[in-house]
Amino acid sequence: MGDRIEIVGIGRTCAKERWTRGLVDLTVEAAGAALDDGGDVSPSAVIVSNALGGALGDQQNLGTFTASSIGLGKVEAHSVSCDEASGGGALRLASALVGAGMHEAVLVVGAEKTSDALPDELETVRANGLDATREAGFGFGPAVASGLGMQRYGAEHGIDRSLFYHLASTAHLHGAKNPFAFLPWELSFDQYIRSPIVADPLTVCDLAPNCDGGAAVLIRKGSGKSSSSVHILGSASVSVPTGISEPITSLSLPAAAQCAMLALRDAGLSIEDLSLLDLHDSSSFIAALSIEAVGLAKRGEALLLARDGHFRFDGPAPLWTFGGLKARGNAPGADGLYQVVEATLQLRGDAGKGQIDGADRALVQCLGSFGATAVTHVLG
């Protein structure tokens, strides 16, 4: 990356069922917090990420409506939508606007309002993030796809379903320290093993819970004057041919793997240089493949490393330090920006009970459409 982008302000809402907040309210709440945090930096452009709002009958053209609602006056405003990778995509495009010299500072906001929809309606709309005709149209949603993937992962690697517990329990262990998390409690093995089956062998506890939420980041071209500020050291985005069959048959996420490699190369770092990571964990299956894709584990070994505490706070590769999607909650359009906000808190030393000592480098990656879209940022 050429001139580095500086993160000067961050904001987030609680990731919960926010009955008194609408979609635009969530963008405003998160954006306002980021502007307050950014001091006197005033953005001349706003990029808003959202995955489901229009399909759920909610506000469209969110960029303009958000800018209007937070009183920014005359600014450039756009909306970005690429399923659960929307937040990362919005930040990457905002960085390009700053990097190209088109704007001094840009506000990036992500939000999702899921709790207004009935569960089956929400699942239907989320399924359209897959192939709307050949997958969603035949009764296949993200949960069904992950159930198929877990079947195959277990059979191919000779792994019992119960081992997937260690991914969810790691996320919950960390989420229990996050006051903004939707499910801030530790997950027992008994809870996991008894949870209802959604798509055999995948259970409710293998899925990240849908919630409402918003997260925002205020960026500008890095001044390089302050060693304490957080910068985007590298980034990348990769899309590959769509279809749930590729991750399930190959048991790999090619977009995630290449995207992480390109972002680390952009930053001039290797995975061993990182203090912490946040990877996409919309389901246990996607979480396992993500861990293996970025090189944290060899094929078929993600669950074994999780069992051995590899990804806990005190392990060699802390992961999901605010609970990930599994415990913090899944607000699809905001996911990628929650990751950036949480990593920035870690790098500032402001992560509270979940602080990783000496954190100075972080990698965050969000995925859309069952891994067909990947966006990665390396922060430091």
Add this chain to the structure above:
Amino acid sequence: MHFARSWRQQSSNLRLVGSRCTSCGAILFPERIRCSGCGSTELEDHRLSGRGTIFTVTTVFEAPRGFESQVPYFAALVELEEGPIICAMLTDVDREDVSVGKKVTMVTRRILAHGDDGPIIYAYKFTPELAG
């Protein structure tokens, strides 16, 4: 599945018509306008045999809207003998007869009904091949 979308794709939904690229030979499903392998527009209709094997399968207990009445249903990746892997439900089969590697064949079944008075969407499902 929207009614108009289903109408537009009736040849693939009801007869498993895909495309064969005359430039690179790729067999594609569903029909394409441009070859996803080589980019060629030299494509011809290619009806698939409807025979394949179960690559992997799950039993679904919580379904998207419109599929609730079919729960629990078997959702499978079926590897067609021509190569493409497609998502499809299994039908007319008991759980003990569902296993990876099982040979299956296409049948036409109801996929969705738009309410009691709305249109019914028909398309492919798969069922185990009869022995012999």
